[in-house]
Amino acid sequence: MRISELSRLSGVSVTTIKYYLREGLLPAGRQRSATQAEYDGHHLRRLRLIRALTGVRGLSVSTTREVLGALAEHTGDTHRLLGLALGSIGPFEDSAEDSTGRAEVDGLVEELGWDVHDSAPARVALAETLGSLRGLGVPLDRGALVPYARLAEHTAVLDLDQLDGIDDPLELAERALLLTVLLEPALMALRRMAQENESARRHGGGRP
Amino acid sequence: MRISELSRLSGVSVTTIKYYLREGLLPAGRQRSATQAEYDGHHLRRLRLIRALTGVRGLSVSTTREVLGALAEHTGDTHRLLGLALGSIGPFEDSAEDSTGRAEVDGLVEELGWDVHDSAPARVALAETLGSLRGLGVPLDRGALVPYARLAEHTAVLDLDQLDGIDDPLELAERALLLTVLLEPALMALRRMAQENESARRHGGGRP
Secondary structure: OOHHHHHHHHOOOHHHHHHHHHOOOOOOOEEOOOOOEEOOHHHHHHHHHHHHHHHHOOOOHHHHHHHHHHHHHOOOOHHHHHHHHOOOOOOOOOOOOOHHHHHHHHHHHHHHOOOOOOOOHHHHHHHHHHHHHHHOOOOOOHHHHHHHHHHHHHHHHHHHHOOOOOOOHHHHHHHHHHHHHHHHHHHHHHHHHHHHHHHHHHHOOOOO | OOHHHHHHHHOOOHHHHHHHHHOOOOOOOEEOOOOOEEOOHHHHHHHHHHHHHHHHOOOOHHHHHHHHHHHHHOOOOHHHHHHHHOOOOOOOOOOOOOHHHHHHHHHHHHHHOOOOOOOOHHHHHHHHHHHHHHHOOOOOOHHHHHHHHHHHHHHHHHHHHOOOOOOOHHHHHHHHHHHHHHHHHHHHHHHHHHHHHHHHHHHOOOOO
16 A cells, blocks of 8 residues: 555554654555555554554653564564563663562562562552552552452453464564553543442442 | 641642642641641641642642532532542543444443443543544454453442541542542552463463
C-alpha cells in the first residue's frame, strides 16, 4: 500500500508517518520508484504499537525507539520478550528509591512466592505508592496487600490467556503491550463501578 | 497547632497552605490573635486529602474545591458520599462520547447485574478504552471483559472492607478517596509483577 493508504488505515497523518520514518521508529517501505514506497501490514502493526507507546503510555520518541529496538533483539526468548513488552524489565528505570517501601515490597514478593526480577520497575512503583500512603497517614501493611496480590494473580492468568496461540514473536510482544497499557484504564474503571455496586449493596437503598 | 506545625506534619509548605486558605480549600483556623491562627487535626486531614486530589489525581484547585464542597454537602448519605469520594458519581464529567463503546458498557453492566449510576464517569472511561482497543485492532468483547469484572467485584469487597468501622462521614470519604486514588498505581504494579511471574511459569526457565 502507499503511504496515504497506510495513513488512512492507521489514523496517523502522513506527516507523522514521515517523522517516524526519519526517526527510525518505522522501517522504510520497499522503494517502487524515486518518489513512491510500498508499505505492508507489518508497517501498520508497527504504527499501532508506536501510537500505543507514545500516546497512551506517554513515552518519548527516543524511549519508544529503545523499546522497539529491545523487542526486536529478543524475539527468540518469549519470557524476556513478554517481560520487555509488559514493562516488567527495563529499559524503564527509576532512580527514586524508598528503602522502607522497597523492603516491604521485597518481603511481599517473597511471601507470595513470585518469580519477579530484582530490577523490575513495578517493584519501585509499588514501593513508592506504599511510601505515599504511609506519608498520608493511611499505611497499608502486608496483610492488607496480600489479598490484592492474589487477585492480581488471577488477572495475570486472564492477561496471558489472551496471548495464547500467537506464534509470531513481534505480534505477541505488540499484543501484550497493547493489552497491558490499554487495559489499565479499563480495569480501573471496572474497579470504580464495582465499588459503587458494592457500596450500594452495603449502604444501599436503591440508586443514589 | 500553629501553621508552621501544620506545615511540618503535613509536609505542605506554609506558602501553599496560605494559598489553600485563600482559595477556600482549607477552612480558616481559629483566630488567636491578629497574626496567629490555631489549626487542628481536621486541617491536617483536609490537607492530606487536598494533596491526594491535586497531586496524585491531578485535579485543578477549582475542581478540588468542587469535590470537597460536594463531600461536605452529602455527609448524611453514606452511599452517595462514597460515590462522590470514589469518583463514581460526578462532578467529573466527560463530554467525549463513543456510542458503540457506551452500548457495550451498558450491556456489560446489565449482564453483571451491577447497580451503577447511568452517569457514572467510569462508564464513559471504559467506553473510551474499548474504543481505543477497537481502533488499534485488538477489540475486547464482552466475553473477555466479564472475568475481569468478576475480579473487580472481589477487589471492591477488599476496598470497602478497609472502610469498615469508620463512623465519621468526612473521615470515611477521605479515606475512601485516598485508598481509591492511591491504590491504583499499586494495583497496576501488582498486576505487572503477577504477569511477569505468570510468564515465567508458562514460558519459564528460571530468571530472565
